[in-house]
Amino acid sequence: MPPMNENPVHLLPEVLLAASAVLGLLLGAWLPRRRQWLTGALAAVACAAGIVAAAIAAADPVRTVFGDSFALDTLTATGRIVILGATLLVLALALPRMHADPRETEFYVLLQLASAGALMLAGAQDLLLLAAAYLLASVPAYALAGFRKDGPGTEAALKFYVVGALLGVVMLGGVTVLLAAGRTTSYPMLRTELAEAPGGLVAVGTLALLAGLLFKAGGVPGHFWVPDAVQGSSAPVAAFLATIPKIGALVAFYRLAAVPLADADLPWAGLVAVLAVASMTLGNLAAFFQQDVKRLLAYSTISQVGYLLLPVAVAGRTDLDQRALLYYLAGYALTNLGAFAVVCALPGAHTLDDYRGLARAHPALLASLAVCLLGLVGTPPTAVFLGKLEVFSAAFDGGYAWLAVVAAVNTVASLFYYLRWIGPAFRTPGAAREPHATSRPAAVVAYAAAAGSVVLGVLGGVVLDVLDGPLAR
Amino acid sequence: MLTAIVLLPTAMAALLLCVPRGAPRHLFLTAWASTTAVELVLTVIVWAGYRADGGMQYETRARWIPSAGISYHIGVDGLSLPLVALTCVLFLACALYAWRDTRRVREFAALFLFLQTTCLGLFVALDLILFFVFFDLSIVAMYFVIAGWGHKNAARSALKFFLYTFIGSLALLLGFIGLYLAADPHTFDIVELTDANPLAGRTTYGALVLLAIGVGLAVKTPTVPFHTWLPPAHTDAPAAGSAILAGVLLKMGAYGFLRIALPVLPGAWRDHALVFVVVGVVSVLYGALVALAQTDFKRMVAYTSVNHMGYIVLAIGAAGAVGSDQEEARRLAVTGSLFQMVSHGLLTGALFLLAGVLYERGRTYEMPAYSGVAGRAPVFAALTGVAAFASLGLPGFSGFIAEFQILTGSLGPQPVATGLAVLGILLTAGLFLRALQQVFLGPLRLPLAAPGTDRPFPDIRRHEGLAIVPLLVLGVVLGIAPRFVLDVIEPASRTVLELLAR
Numbered sequence: 001m002p003p004m005n006e007n008p009v010h011l012l013p014e015v016l017l018a019a020s021a022v023l024g025l026l027l028g029a030w031l032p033r034r035r036q037w038l039t040g041a042l043a044a045v046a047c048a049a050g051i052v053a054a055a056i057a058a059a060d061p062v063r064t065v066f067g068d069s070f071a072l073d074t075l076t077a078t079g080r081i082v083i084l085g086a087t088l089l090v091l092a093l094a095l096p097r098m099h100a101d102p103r104e105t106e107f108y109v110l111l112q113l114a115s116a117g118a119l120m121l122a123g124a125q126d127l128l129l130l131a132a133a134y135l136l137a138s139v140p141a142y143a144l145a146g147f148r149k150d151g152p153g154t155e156a157a158l159k160f161y162v163v164g165a166l167l168g169v170v171m172l173g174g175v176t177v178l179l180a181a182g183r184t185t186s187y188p189m190l191r192t193e194l195a196e197a198p199g200g201l202v203a204v205g206t207l208a209l210l211a212g213l214l215f216k217a218g219g220v221p222g223h224f225w226v227p228d229a230v231q232g233s234s235a236p237v238a239a240f241l242a243t244i245p246k247i248g249a250l251v252a253f254y255r256l257a258a259v260p261l262a263d264a265d266l267p268w269a270g271l272v273a274v275l276a277v278a279s280m281t282l283g284n285l286a287a288f289f290q291q292d293v294k295r296l297l298a299y300s301t302i303s304q305v306g307y308l309l310l311p312v313a314v315a316g317r318t319d320l321d322q323r324a325l326l327y328y329l330a331g332y333a334l335t336n337l338g339a340f341a342v343v344c345a346l347p348g349a350h351t352l353d354d355y356r357g358l359a360r361a362h363p364a365l366l367a368s369l370a371v372c373l374l375g376l377v378g379t380p381p382t383a384v385f386l387g388k389l390e391v392f393s394a395a396f397d398g399g400y401a402w403l404a405v406v407a408a409v410n411t412v413a414s415l416f417y418y419l420r421w422i423g424p425a426f427r428t429p430g431a432a433r434e435p436h437a438t439s440r441p442a443a444v445v446a447y448a449a450a451a452g453s454v455v456l457g458v459l460g461g462v463v464l465d466v467l468d469g470p471l472a473r
Numbered sequence: 474m475l476t477a478i479v480l481l482p483t484a485m486a487a488l489l490l491c492v493p494r495g496a497p498r499h500l501f502l503t504a505w506a507s508t509t510a511v512e513l514v515l516t517v518i519v520w521a522g523y524r525a526d527g528g529m530q531y532e533t534r535a536r537w538i539p540s541a542g543i544s545y546h547i548g549v550d551g552l553s554l555p556l557v558a559l560t561c562v563l564f565l566a567c568a569l570y571a572w573r574d575t576r577r578v579r580e581f582a583a584l585f586l587f588l589q590t591t592c593l594g595l596f597v598a599l600d601l602i603l604f605f606v607f608f609d610l611s612i613v614a615m616y617f618v619i620a621g622w623g624h625k626n627a628a629r630s631a632l633k634f635f636l637y638t639f640i641g642s643l644a645l646l647l648g649f650i651g652l653y654l655a656a657d658p659h660t661f662d663i664v665e666l667t668d669a670n671p672l673a674g675r676t677t678y679g680a681l682v683l684l685a686i687g688v689g690l691a692v693k694t695p696t697v698p699f700h701t702w703l704p705p706a707h708t709d710a711p712a713a714g715s716a717i718l719a720g721v722l723l724k725m726g727a728y729g730f731l732r733i734a735l736p737v738l739p740g741a742w743r744d745h746a747l748v749f750v751v752v753g754v755v756s757v758l759y760g761a762l763v764a765l766a767q768t769d770f771k772r773m774v775a776y777t778s779v780n781h782m783g784y785i786v787l788a789i790g791a792a793g794a795v796g797s798d799q800e801e802a803r804r805l806a807v808t809g810s811l812f813q814m815v816s817h818g819l820l821t822g823a824l825f826l827l828a829g830v831l832y833e834r835g836r837t838y839e840m841p842a843y844s845g846v847a848g849r850a851p852v853f854a855a856l857t858g859v860a861a862f863a864s865l866g867l868p869g870f871s872g873f874i875a876e877f878q879i880l881t882g883s884l885g886p887q888p889v890a891t892g893l894a895v896l897g898i899l900l901t902a903g904l905f906l907r908a909l910q911q912v913f914l915g916p917l918r919l920p921l922a923a924p925g926t927d928r929p930f931p932d933i934r935r936h937e938g939l940a941i942v943p944l945l946v947l948g949v950v951l952g953i954a955p956r957f958v959l960d961v962i963e964p965a966s967r968t969v970l971e972l973l974a975r
Contacts, residue, residue, distance in 0.1 A: 008523075136532065242755030278835050323540075359621060370617075377639075379613060380606035389602070390541065404650070408643040415639050416632075423628045426620045468540070 010072060011046045012057065013080050014119045015051035021112035025434045028105025036104040043108045047088045047115075054080035057212030064472045068186040069126035071255070074469030078326040079251040083101040086244050086333045089445060093337075094236035096441045107147060110140040111240065114282035117141075121216065121248030125183040125472065127209070130252060130257035133214050134171060136450070137245050138164045145233045145241065156232025164215055165224055171212025177205030181293065182260075188473050189391075190260035199265045206266060209256070209274075216249035218242070219305035220278040229392030230298035235347070238294050243333050244299040250308050254325055257315035258471055271312035273403050280306025280410040287417045291351045293343055294303050296417060298334070300376060303414060306331055307407055310391045314398025323467035324390035330463070331375075331383025331456055333403040338372035338449030352421055357429030361436050365443055366425050368450035373418040375453045378411055383456035390464070414464040475531045475547050478515050478557075479594045480509055482564075484588035489579055498578050502571065505582035509565040511733045512589065516561045520554060520961075527551055527964030529599070529664065538602075542653060542660040546599040551965025552731050552811060553596045555958055556724055558595065559818045563720045566591045566944055567713035570826050570916060572936035581622060585713070588614040592721045595730065601649040604733070605642065608693075611722055612638045618714040619706060624832075630705040637702035645689025645729075651682040670975055679741035686734055687749070696724030696756045696786050700779045707775035708838070710841045712829020715771065719778050720822035727785045731811065733889055735793065738974040742793045743973065749790030750883075752891045756783030758808045761900035765907075771828040771838045771936040773908060774821065777864065780897055781817045784879050785810040786936055787789055791883035793973055800970070802885040806964035808959065809878025815958065816871035816951060823944040827853070830937055831912075834930045835920045840908055845917035850932040854913045861905040863948045866898055871951035 008015055024039035031038060034250055052390045058077035065072060090111065117137025124130040142164065146157025179185055181201040182193035194202050214222035229240040283303025291298040311325040342365060349355055358366045373380035388411070395404040456463065485508045489501055523530055532548035549557060567585060570605035574581060583886040591614055595607035612635060619631035653661050654680065672679035692699040707715045730749075735742050760779030761955060767773040792803045830853060834836055847854035863870035876898065884892040919929050933941070 007869075188838070327508050370613075374613060380609050382600075382683075385606075386538070389646070389650070392647065393541075393654065396650055398656050405647060408647055412636065412640045412643055415636060419635055423620060423632060426628060461536065461540060461543070464538060464540045 005063070005065045005067075005124065009071065010057070011039035012053040013084060016046045016050045016053065017084075017116045021109045021116070021284050023106060023414065024112070025109050028109070033104070034100055037095060037099055039105045040091060040098070040108045043077065043112050043187060044088060044091050046112070047084045047091065050084045051081055054084065057448055058365060062472050064125055064188070064212065064471050068188055069129045070123045071125040072123070073472040074467060075139060075251050075255060075322070075326070075471065076123040077245060078330065078467060079241065080119055082330045082333050083115060083118050083247050084248065086337060087111065088237055089317070089337045089341070089449065090240045090244070092445050093239060093341055093442055096439060097234070097236060097344070103147070103230055107144070110144050110147075114140040114144065115244060118244050118248030121245075122251040124252060125187045125255070127190075129176050131172055131212075133248070136354055137216060137248060138168065140243065141241060144237045144434055146231045147237060148234055150319060152232035153234075154228040160229040163222070163225045165431055167211045167215040170208050174205045174208025174211070177201060181205055187255070187259040190459050191473070192470050194260060195263040195265070197264070202264050202325060203266055204456050205333065206261060206264075207346060210253075213253050213273070214254075215247045216304050217253065218246055219309065220276060220282050220302065221301045223279070223282070224304055225297040227295050230294065230301070231292055231295045238297070239337055239344070242298060242340070243336050246301070247333060250325065251311075251314070254312050254315055255321070255471070257312050257391040260471055269313045270316070271400070272296040272309055273400060276306045276309035276313060276403065278306070278408055279303060279309065280407060282411050284393070285411045286418075287414070290417065291353070291433055292313075293352060293355075293421065295313070295351065296352075296421065297339060297343070300414065300417070301336065303410065304336070304376065306410065307388065307391055310330070310395045310400075310403060310407060312337065313403065314359070314394055314400055317398035318394050319397075320390060320394035322471075323464050324387070324394040326467045328384065328387030328391055331387040331453065334456060335372050335382065335384050335453045338368060338446055338453060339376065341442050341446035342369045342372065345439050345446050346436050347439055348437050352424055354425045355421065356417055356424045358425035358436065360428075362438060365438070365446060366422075368446040369425070370422050371450040371453060372446075377415050377418055381457040382453045383460065386457050386460040392409070474513070474519060475549065475597050476533055478512060478519070479547070479590055479597060481512060481515075482586035483590040488585035489583045489586070492579065494579055498575065498784055501578045501582045502568070502574075503644055505567070505571075505586060506568040508586060509561065509568045509589065513561040513565050516558050519549065520558060523549070523554060523961065525960045525964065527968055532599070536836040539685065542658070542662070543602045544600055544662060545603060546662055546664070547594075547603070548599050549597055550673060550730065551961045551963070552969070555811065555815045556596045556728060558592055559587065559724075560592045560721050562944070562947065563717060563730075563818060563822045566822060566826065566940040567716055568711075570716075570829070570940035570950070571713050573934070584614055587715075588618065588717060591646055592717075592725075592902050595725055597803060599663045601663060601666070601733070603672050604663070604729070605649060609642050611725065612642065615714065615722060619710045621848070622711040624710040624711070625709050626705065627709045629974065630709040634702050634706040637699070637710060638881045641689040641692030641699070643686045643689075648682050648685030648689060651678070651685065655682070660851060662890070663733065663737070667972060670737070670739065672738055673740055673836060676740075676744070680745065682719065683734065683738050683741040683745060686729075686738070688762065689736065690726040690729040691752065692726070693729070693777065694723060694782050696752050696783060697759045700756070700760070703779065704772050704775045707770060707825070708772050712826055712832065715825040715828070719775070719825055720818040723778060723782055726816060727782060727789070727810065727814055730786075730789050731807070731969060732883075735789070735969055739973045746793030746952040748803050749786055750794060750887050750890050753783050753785070753790050755786030756780065756786060756895045757894045757897035761897045761904070765900055765904045768840055769838045770831060770840050770908060774824045774828060774902065777901055777904070778817070778821055780822070781813065782902060783897070784894065785813050787887070787890060788813075788879040788883050791886045791969065793893070794886045800886045802882045803970055804882070804963070804966055805878050806882025806886075807969055808962050809882055810874050810883070811966065812871070812955065813875035813879060816875045816948065819944045819948045819951070820860055820864045820870075820872060823856075823941050823948070824864060826937070826941050826944075827857050827860060827936065829932065837920050840911045842920040843912045843918065844928065845913070846914035846919070848917055849919075849930045852933045856933065856945065858909055859915070859945050861909055863945065863952070865902045865905045869949065869952050871948045871955065874955050878888055897973055901964050919926070
């Protein structure tokens with residue numbers, strides 16, 4: 001019998017989010033339309049409380065709870081804080097837009113459920129829980145993608161759903177195969193079992209499992225939905241889709257590498273390295289000549305998955321991998337949401353050309369955009385720069401110097417399209433162009449995210465120290 | 474003290490951005506100019522307190538990101554102090570030069586103040602990541618200067634500039650990570666790395682790291698074949714931007730060689746110094762020849778920068794190319810290369826500001842469009858003449874001393890290469906004289922006066938003179954009495970060579 005470790009308090013952030021989603025649904029049925037924002041406020045409170053709870057729990061010793069199915073360690077704690085913080089930012093972007101919308105409550109509820117799914121992904125220590133978390137993170141997201149009920153939104157949702165359902169089934173198949181190979185679904189036990197299991201079986205099962213995770217992360221080859229879903233959905237939803245599921249999926253990815261598959265007879269590093277190169281290269285090349293800013297950001301987020309996979313590839317081969325991944329995730333979430341916040345702040349601007357004259361009209365917004373986009377490139381002193389430094393160092397140290405070089409070359413390539421966005425801002429706007437209308441709350445989020453990205457970069461030392469911690473096994 | 478020097482301009486820039494845009498233009502300009510003046514005064518105080526016997530002084534070291542081996546570590550020695558002073562002088566000159574600017578003055582002043590922080594920070598940084606942070610931020614700031622205030626194809630040139638130098642910076646970063654991982658314990662601290670000499674005896678690894686660092690710095694310097702970003706960036710940048718780009722930013726690459734590549738990778742440098750000698754000579758000759766073919770005045774000056782920076786690379790390469798029997802010559806070469814940086818910064822800065830004067834009057838840099846300007850603007854003609862003669866290395870100017878040292882020092886170790894490089898002086902002399910003749914002598918001919926200029930081709934205005942004359946005066950002072958700078962440089966170059974000989 002497993003020890004008695006089924007105290008729900010250990011899952012406080014997840015429970016808070018799920019409870020506030022349910023409570024919000026009930027509340028929304030009673031509240032008048034102009035008061036529905038209260039459910040959004042409730043969600044924000046739940047997120048903030050969840051962050052506090054996760055921070056307090058982070059000081060506890062490392063362990064697994066609910067049998068061996070959920071891990072409480074640095075990975076989970078960081079994943080929780082980053083996911084909840086990012087959700088808070090998305091809520092801030094969405095609140096003014098959704099105000100008095102007929103389906104306001106539903107929006108917040110779906111958002112919270114999808115976030116809760118990402119939280120579960122980050123902490124899952126069992127293949128079945130991982131599969132359940134995948135569904136929880138995906139199904140509300142499909143609805144969110146099509147929330148506007150217009151043509152592009154419907155197309156986005158449909159494509160998102162079809163790809164997600166297909167890869168979800170493949171993932172479940174992978175779980176089955178790994179269960180057959182290892183006779184268990186619990187990570188710590190799989191670790192010993194898979195080491196002795198037939199190599200072919202483990203390889204097939206792992207590949208199928210990764211299909212699902214790559215779908216959630218938006219990495220090649222599970223990336224087909226990203227451009228359409230991000231372009232087709234409204235800007236706050238796009239920000240959500242491009243950021244939050246990715247955090248959970250990459251933490252889960254790393255945990256798979258570090259725990260159940262660490263001793264398996266599998267060319268893990270080579271496999272992930274290929275996926276990383278494919279993601280970053282494909283994402284960058286496809287982003288080159290995009291005109292639509294959301295689509296450009298969508299391809300940029302595919303390429304970012306490539307960099308994020310570097311520490312996963314060298315998991316366990318160096319001391320730098322875990323903190324590199326976690327720090328990069330935190331920096332990426334903040335910076336990417338900052339870029340999306342600028343998009344939200346200028347609801348009328350869809351293409352790169354629409355940003356002409358921004359330097360004159362809204363210099364502070366342009367500054368935030370420049371900080372975020374250059375941050376995504378990895379310009380110091382923003383957080384992603386330090387993340388990239390750590391990630392490159394980890395790849396070097398893990399014996400994958402060529403991967404770091406490929407990533408650096410890709411970084412240069414990415415520069416091109418980010419600058420294509422900043423460049424027009426300095427030109428004078430066309431004659432017929434009306435002045436940019438801005439959404440003030442979103443602009444404030446953009447300033448905050450840009451400033452936060454710089455602060456996180458400068459204070460990186462403190463953060464990095466926290467991110468080193470043993471894994472629950 | 475150094476921290477104050479580095480951060481003061483950025484603090485001022487932040488303050489300026491808090492002032493509403495509607496405030497009078499001169500408030501921003503005065504704030505900008507006085508900040509740069511204070512910077513210069515502070516630097517003079519640092520220089521006065523600097524003991525010439527060498528070694529790192531005014532050091533500050535604070536924990537920054539200890540778990541990644543990164544610290545906030547700054548200090549000055551004979552290599553960096555002259556460049557810090559040069560930076561302060563040039564930024565002051567630019568602030569004065571911009572006195573009559575009207576285009577988004579608040580942002581322009583703030584951007585330049587920020588740029589000054591990045592330049593000063595780079596020259597005093599004693600940590601590779603700190604160095605890299607300032608290196609990259611200088612690229613970002615310059616991108617915005619060119620994209621926001623340039624003319625003609627500004628956006629395109631700015632993009633090219635950014636892409637090229639950023640590629641270089643990433644190669645540099647990979648090299649730095651290579652150094653970091655080679656050191657035990659892992660560290661990015663330049664002083665610790667210099668002491669540890671982490672790549673001693675590891676030939677292949679050392680060569681790869683040197684390749685990465687060398688490419689990164691060569692792009693910035695710039696040397697052939699990595700120079701193609703330079704002419705468009707210069708041509709389309711505003712005058713003050715060009716002056717800073719040529720006067721300060723180009724020095725970052727050359728300074729990086731002396732600060733990082735030679736002391737930290739002595740073995741690899743000795744093995745591959747010949748590459749740098751060849752690259753240097755090619756840059757000297759190619760830069761001069763291409764400059765000769767230009768009709769655009771600013772573009773011509775840009776290519777002479779490739780030529781002048783080539784001398785520096787040649788000297789640094791020559792310093793690593795031989796055994797210990799030519800100690801004196803190699804020291805002369807290293808000293809000369811640093812002196813050339815200072816001299817080139819002053820003179821090219823002046824030339825670019827003069828090019829800006831030309832453009833402001835005639836709205837074109839095309840030399841065939843002008844003729845006989847000396848009659849209309851004698852002071853302008855005289856200043857340009859002085860700058861051109863100084864730049865081609867006439868005795869009595871700083872450029873002569875620098876080139877003399879470089880060539881004398883390099884002749885022993887690398888006779889053939891140095892012999893070829895001397896031809897570069899002839900070429901630059903020819904092209905400068907031709908340019909002077911074309912623009913200033915002969916019958917008066919001016920391009921159609923641009924709208925807004927009240928009379929065709931007024932002479933130098935007071936703010937322009939205030940910016941340009943001191944640069945030329947300094948060039949002459951350094952040419953006649955260079956001792957006070959050389960006294961600072963020489964101990965440092967001796968240290969560099971001792972480190973190289975390990």
